[in-house]
Amino acid sequence: MGVTSLGLNGSLYMGAQALQANQVAIQTTGNNISNVNTPGYVRQRANFATEVQDTPTGEIDYGTQVTSVENLTSNLLNTMVQQSLGSQGYADNQATLTSTVQDALGEQFTSNGSSSTSATTQAGEGAIQNALTTFFTDFQNLANNPTSTSARQVLVQDAQTLATSISSAYQRMQSTQSQVAADASGITTQINQLSAKIASLNQQIVTLQASGTSANEEEDARQSDIESLSSLVNVTTTTQSNGMVNVALADNSGVVLVDGIDSNGTGSTQSLSATYSATGNPPLTVSGSTTGTLGAGVPSSGSLGSDLDVANNVIGSPAANGNTGILGQLDSVASALITAVNSQNAAGYDLSGSHGGTFFSGTGAASIAVSSGVISNPSTIAASGTAGSTLDGSNALAIANLQTNNASILPAFQTMVSNLGATVSTAASNATTQDQITTQVQDQRNAVSGVSIDEEMTNLINFQQSYAASARFLNTIASMYDTLLNTGTQ
Amino acid sequence: MRIDTNALTQWVVSGSQASQIQLAQLEQDLSTGNDVTQASDNPLAYSQAAQTQASLSQLNAYSNAISTATTATSANNSAMTSIYNLVSQASENATSVASDTSAANMQDYATEISSLLSQLISTANQKDVNGNYMFGGTNNQAPLNSDGTFNASANGTVNTTSLAPGNSVQTTIVAGNPSGSPATDGFLYDSSSGVNVITALQQTITDLNAGNANAVQTTDVPALNKALDLISSYVGSTAASMSAVSTAKTQNATQVASEGNTLNSLTQTNVATASVQLQQIQNQYEATLEAGSRILGLSILNYLGTTTTG
Numbered sequence: 001m002g003v004t005s006l007g008l009n010g011s012l013y014m015g016a017q018a019l020q021a022n023q024v025a026i027q028t029t030g031n032n033i034s035n036v037n038t039p040g041y042v043r044q045r046a047n048f049a050t051e052v053q054d055t056p057t058g059e060i061d062y063g064t065q066v067t068s069v070e071n072l073t074s075n076l077l078n079t080m081v082q083q084s085l086g087s088q089g090y091a092d093n094q095a096t097l098t099s100t101v102q103d104a105l106g107e108q109f110t111s112n113g114s115s116s117t118s119a120t121t122q123a124g125e126g127a128i129q130n131a132l133t134t135f136f137t138d139f140q141n142l143a144n145n146p147t148s149t150s151a152r153q154v155l156v157q158d159a160q161t162l163a164t165s166i167s168s169a170y171q172r173m174q175s176t177q178s179q180v181a182a183d184a185s186g187i188t189t190q191i192n193q194l195s196a197k198i199a200s201l202n203q204q205i206v207t208l209q210a211s212g213t214s215a216n217e218e219e220d221a222r223q224s225d226i227e228s229l230s231s232l233v234n235v236t237t238t239t240q241s242n243g244m245v246n247v248a249l250a251d252n253s254g255v256v257l258v259d260g261i262d263s264n265g266t267g268s269t270q271s272l273s274a275t276y277s278a279t280g281n282p283p284l285t286v287s288g289s290t291t292g293t294l295g296a297g298v299p300s301s302g303s304l305g306s307d308l309d310v311a312n313n314v315i316g317s318p319a320a321n322g323n324t325g326i327l328g329q330l331d332s333v334a335s336a337l338i339t340a341v342n343s344q345n346a347a348g349y350d351l352s353g354s355h356g357g358t359f360f361s362g363t364g365a366a367s368i369a370v371s372s373g374v375i376s377n378p379s380t381i382a383a384s385g386t387a388g389s390t391l392d393g394s395n396a397l398a399i400a401n402l403q404t405n406n407a408s409i410l411p412a413f414q415t416m417v418s419n420l421g422a423t424v425s426t427a428a429s430n431a432t433t434q435d436q437i438t439t440q441v442q443d444q445r446n447a448v449s450g451v452s453i454d455e456e457m458t459n460l461i462n463f464q465q466s467y468a469a470s471a472r473f474l475n476t477i478a479s480m481y482d483t484l485l486n487t488g489t490q
Numbered sequence: 491m492r493i494d495t496n497a498l499t500q501w502v503v504s505g506s507q508a509s510q511i512q513l514a515q516l517e518q519d520l521s522t523g524n525d526v527t528q529a530s531d532n533p534l535a536y537s538q539a540a541q542t543q544a545s546l547s548q549l550n551a552y553s554n555a556i557s558t559a560t561t562a563t564s565a566n567n568s569a570m571t572s573i574y575n576l577v578s579q580a581s582e583n584a585t586s587v588a589s590d591t592s593a594a595n596m597q598d599y600a601t602e603i604s605s606l607l608s609q610l611i612s613t614a615n616q617k618d619v620n621g622n623y624m625f626g627g628t629n630n631q632a633p634l635n636s637d638g639t640f641n642a643s644a645n646g647t648v649n650t651t652s653l654a655p656g657n658s659v660q661t662t663i664v665a666g667n668p669s670g671s672p673a674t675d676g677f678l679y680d681s682s683s684g685v686n687v688i689t690a691l692q693q694t695i696t697d698l699n700a701g702n703a704n705a706v707q708t709t710d711v712p713a714l715n716k717a718l719d720l721i722s723s724y725v726g727s728t729a730a731s732m733s734a735v736s737t738a739k740t741q742n743a744t745q746v747a748s749e750g751n752t753l754n755s756l757t758q759t760n761v762a763t764a765s766v767q768l769q770q771i772q773n774q775y776e777a778t779l780e781a782g783s784r785i786l787g788l789s790i791l792n793y794l795g796t797t798t799t800g
Contacts, residue, residue: 036496098530102528109526134547136548140552141554144558144559144651144652144661392647392649404544410544414544418537418540420529421532422529428530443497447491448492449494451495452494453790
């Protein structure tokens with residue numbers, strides 16, 4: 001069987017193609033090396049293929065060519081990273097915010113450096129637990145000294161401290177809730193901006209691909225933006241046949257954030273917004289521009305989902321608006337304190353032998369205060385259980401015993417703080433676990449998409465050698481041309 | 491699994507970061523002495539510590555009350571003993587009067603018993619460290635007037651002090667007041683037995699001054715003995731109160747120490763355990779850094795340079 005010859009021109013063409021192909025490969029390698037530290041960069045590979053042309057005498061190989069420069073990526077791993085980032089965004093934000101809520105409540109133990117045989121730990125100054133126990137202890141002291149003016153004055157001062165501690169903690173909680181709501185509003189703005197960027201990149205990618213130009217960098221940027229979006233709110237993505245990616249909320253597929261080149265209200269898309277009302281139930285909601293308020297707890301993941309959970313469930317609503325979370329529990333404790341102390345005080349007798357009046361004014365944590373009558377005249381505190389000449393301290397003792405007898409006051413408060421601590425601890429643990437999961441998934445993806453300097457340098461040497469060999473091949477063909485052209489002149 | 495260049499860096503960074511977080515926490519635990527400062531550090535321990543702290547607060551209040559009660563019951567018992575001795579001495583003087591005792595001697599006895607009565611009035615009208623009359627009830631009135639008559643303004647209310655849940659002790663006693671409205675019983679007057687210590691002493695003085703030996707023997711001595719019985723019962727009850735307070739003090743101190751130790755064990759750092767953990771994490775941290783310093787510097791570039799030069 002005969003072999004079809006390319007001829008010298010064909011050989012020159014083949015050498016030139018090899019030079020060009022290796023040059024593209026070297027450029028691709030250089031691009032990989034230069035982007036080794038670029039976040040979101042996906043390594044590229046120049047795909048070589050033999051260039052074959054059909055002739056009447058059979059196929060002729062014209063050497064090699066670069067058919068494409070491919071992004072080495074995995075859609076499966078990309079989706080797993082997206083989902084993991086959504087969970088991590090939630091977990092990280094939850095850990096930070098719940099810790100902030102705990103700090104705002106202000107309950108902590110501090111060491112006073114006493115000897116090991118005595119109580120060396122006490123609640124932090126200004127803490128409600130400390131103020132509550134001091135308040136009840138004052139009543140215990142008054143029970144033993146029912147006629148003591150100084151004991152009554154100390155009691156009034158400590159009662160005012162207690163009321164201030166509760167109302168201040170309540171205000172700090174509301175302030176924290178407001179800050180969380182502001183964060184949620186900022187996140188929805190970021191979501192809308194990222195949606196617009198993704199839609200814009202969709203447009204660029206389609207345009208570039210239509211012109212036969214690689215859109216690898218734009219695809220990297222779009223994937224990076226989708227992942228940023230995923231950490232803010234859980235989304236699902238759908239790749240269209242033309243290469244565009246559509247994005248919708250995972251919790252409500254009807255809320256489309258990106259549809260091809262549309263976003264932020266154009267076409268079928270919606271923008272998101274957060275609304276906060278301190279008196280609302282729930283206080284913080286997220287709305288789509290056409291859907292309106294999304295359901296309770298939607299979205300449920302990402303930083304935005306965490307904001308919703310902390311604002312609506314951890315901090316919650318005051319008694320008047322749902323009585324959930326810390327606000328509701330603080331209200332319940334304050335309300336129980338007001339009711340129980342006022343009721344018992346009214347059952348006793350003051351120094352003049354008259355029935356006691358209102359000790360605490362207000363109805364809950366926001367409004368609790370020591371009544372003006374008690375402040376101006378501590379003798380009206382009803383320490384005695386009997387009237388007339390037989391005044392004693394039994395009623396003061398009954399109020400002191402509320403510390404242990406009334407489960408709705410101190411025990412309820414301790415349970416609230418302990419439960420909040422468990423929430424914070426769990427959130428921190430979840431954040432650590434989720435961080436490890438995300439790292440593992442990202443490592444798996446980087447095993448496919450990440451740049452290895454060793455690998456690239458090895459490839460570079462390989463392509464460099466190929467380039468040199470191709471040049472030498474061209475040189476040889478050129479020499480053959482010279483030999484052929486000079487034959488007639490010799 | 492294919493490893494990209496940044497994976498090595500990430501592993502070294504995340505490994506050292508994890509060690510540093512643990513080191514920082516252990517250093518904080520050791521430097522502050524507390525490993526539970528807020529509920530999230532250990533929710534269960536915090537809950538138990540908060541309850542223990544509240545219990546300690548109550549115990550400390552009881553401790554203060556016990557301290558006050560110790561002073562009060564001791565002063566009561568001392569006063570009762572003193573008054574018992576005064577009346578006992580008066581009774582001895584009265585008992586020594588016989589039918590042949592001269593009028594002059596009886597007047598001497600009367601003078602001596604008058605002196606004893608003055609001392610009794612002074613003792614009954616004594617004040618505590620806060621300037622309040624100890625035996626005049628809650629109205630802060632002297633129980634006796636200077637002439638020995640009962641002060642109608644003094645009342646009979648007594649204070650009890652809680653030494654522990656369900657354990658109270660009477661920390662005040664009153665002289666009593668037959669002229670009060672209503673009349674109140676005390677260590678100088680008891681309505682049920684009809685004893686009036688002041689009247690008994692005053693009648694004895696009157697009869698001695700009158701030289702009425704028969705009245706002294708047949709009426710005054712028995713009355714004084716009844717008075718002694720009444721005061722003796724107060725000496726006993728105040729001694730019992732002192733004993734009860736002392737017992738409560740011991741129990742309170744034991745409970746405070748126990749609860750304090752519980753609180754410390756719940757919240758304070760176990761130095762030995764934390765030190766061992768610190769050493770372990772430090773080793774782990776050093777190993778991560780050592781591994782990182784060896785691996786991160788390696789690359790094919792090191793060897794390419796050598797080959798090219800050669």
